[in-house]
Amino acid sequence: MPSKDDSHRWSNCMFCGKPVGKTERSREHVLPMWMLRATGDPNRLIRIEADPVSGAEIIRPASTFHFPACRSCNERYGKTLETHAQKAMEALFGGKSLRVGQCYRLLDWLDKVRVGLWIAYNTLHKESFPPKFRIDQRLGNKDRIAIISVDPHDNSRGFGIGGTDNNVFRTTQAGIFLRINNVRIISMSYESFISRFAGMPYAKEMFASADDLNTLLFDETSDDYDLKQDWREFAMPGATIIAQSVFWPGGHMADARWQRYINRNTVGRLKNKLRVSKPEHLNRFFQTQLISNAEGDFRYYARPQEASEGWCGASKQRRAVHEDAIRVADEVRGRTKPYSGD
DSSP: OTTTTTGGGGGGGGTTTOOTTTTTTEESSSSSSHHHHHHHHHTTTEEEEOOOHHHOOOEEGGGEEEEEEEEHHOOOOHHIIIIHHHHHHHHHHHTOOOHHHHHHHHHHHHHHHHHHHHHHHHHHHTTTOOOOOOHHHHTTOOOEEEEEEETOOOOOOOEEESSSSSHHHHHHOOOEEEEEEEEEEEEEEOTTTTTTHHHHHHHEEEEOOSSOEEEEEEEOOOOOOOOOSSOOOOOOOOOOOEEEOOOOOOOTTTSSHHHHHHSSTTGGGSOOOOOOOSSGGGSEEEEEEEEOOOTSSSSEEEEETTTOOSSOOOOOHHHHHHHHHHHHHHHOOOOOOOOOOO
C-alpha cells in the first residue's frame, strides 16, 4: 500500500508529473475521445482490466477512463499530437500511405498512449512505488518500434488493447497491442533494443548498479554500423515496420564514449541537424531518422515529406502478402471480432 506521503502523487498531472490544483485541473482521456468516437459510442461500457486482487472484471463507460492533468499540458497535447495522430489513423483506416513526418507523430502518439495506460493502471492500483516518470519525460526518449497492419476487408468498428494485464507491462510499460477498427499495431519501446538492428551502438548487456538498483549500467558495442535487413524478431506477414533508435551520448566531451555514438557513420542518420560545440550539447537525447521496410528492404528515410504507396508506405507486394495472410487466417479460424466493449 502507498504511504500517506505518496498519496498526493496519484492526483499529479499525467504529462508533467506536477501537482494539479483544482482551478488548473482537467481530464486526460488515456483512450482519446476522437478514437472512442471513431470506433463506436464513446459512452459504451468497456472492460478496463481485471482487478489484480479479486480477479473481478472492471467495467465502466469508455468516456470515464480519464485521469488528472494540467489544463495547459492537456491542451498542448490535444492541439498538436492528438490532432496529427487522428489524421494519421484516419489515413490508415482508408488504406492510405503516411508521410515520414506523420510516422514520427504516430510513434510519439503510441508512446503517449502506452505510457499513459501504464500510469493509469498504476493509479488505479495505488501501487506501492509511484511512477518515476510521466509522459513528458518518456515520450521519444527510448528506442521504439511500431508493427502496423491494415485489414482492407474489415469494415467493423471497435478497439481492443492487449499486453497490459501482466507484470512486464506493469513494471516496464515496454509494449502493447492495439486494434483500432481495421488497423492492428504492436507498439514497443525499451532501452537500446532497436539500435542493434539500426546499425547504431547498442548495449550487449545491462546491469543494475549495486549502489542504486534504479540505475542501469551498459556493456556497449557498435559492431559495423550497418543497417540490418534481418528483423525476424519483429516479423509479421504483410506488416509494415516503422522504428527509431534513440540514444543519449552523455558524459563530457573529453570522454571518448560519445564518439561511439556521434561519428561519420552515424551523423548522416540523425533526424535533426547535429550541433555539438559545448559539453552540454551532448547531454540530451538524439533520435535517428525513421527506419522502415515500407518498400521492401529496411532503410533510413531522411525527408519528412517522403511517402510511398500503401499503408505507411507499404508496397503492392507487401499489401498482397498481408491480404493473403488474412485470407488464410479467416479460413482457419473465422473472422476475429474487434473488442469494443459493447
